[in-house]
Amino acid sequence: MAEFKTPLTFGLKIKELKESLGLNSTDFVRELKEQCGLSITRSYVSRIERYGAIPRTSVIEQMAKVLEVEPSVLLGIAKSVKLANSLVRIKEKYD
8 A cells, every 4th residue: 555655745736736726825725615614724725835734634635625636646645636536437437
């Protein structure tokens, strides 16, 4: 089983995915509130991205939802967003 790499890898993945969706930290925080009812601050997002703060599992799941990926992508378990999304589509096909 793949190991969670480092907190900084997690933060960089959040930043990369936000940017790929055209979201800045303000937009991301707003989407978390609107889609998930989660209230976090931009400064907390910055701590995650820059300094490796790791949120609770429930927060990771909600971030993944807004970023349109599986939590495993954020944790570095899935090798790529495309792979993770392909696995989800396959799973949905057979469920």
